[in-house]
Amino acid sequence: xxxxxxxxxxxxxxxxxxxxxxxxxxxxxxxxxxxxxxxxxxxxxxxxxxxxxxxxxxxxxxxxxxxxxxxxxx
Numbered sequence: 105x106x107x108x109x110x111x112x113x114x115x116x117x118x119x120x121x122x123x124x125x126x127x128x129x130x131x132x133x134x135x136x137x138x139x140x141x142x143x144x145x146x147x148x149x150x151x152x153x154x155x156x157x158x159x160x161x162x163x164x165x166x167x168x169x170x171x172x173x174x175x176x177x178x
Contacts, residue, residue: 111119119125129137142148150169157165 126134150167153167157163157167
């Protein structure tokens, strides 16, 4: 097991908000962080996904919100 220096929430957020530090992360690192950081399904909403698509200029995808459980299973 690798040992690492313990960091505080404040230090983590400083790193996260530092563009130069972010540039040290590989594309795989970024995908891993992005895909694991949310707490659960309540964090994944149409509004958040639409915002992400907009922020990253992804015009070829749309999110459809449905409350019909049957449609979600098909």
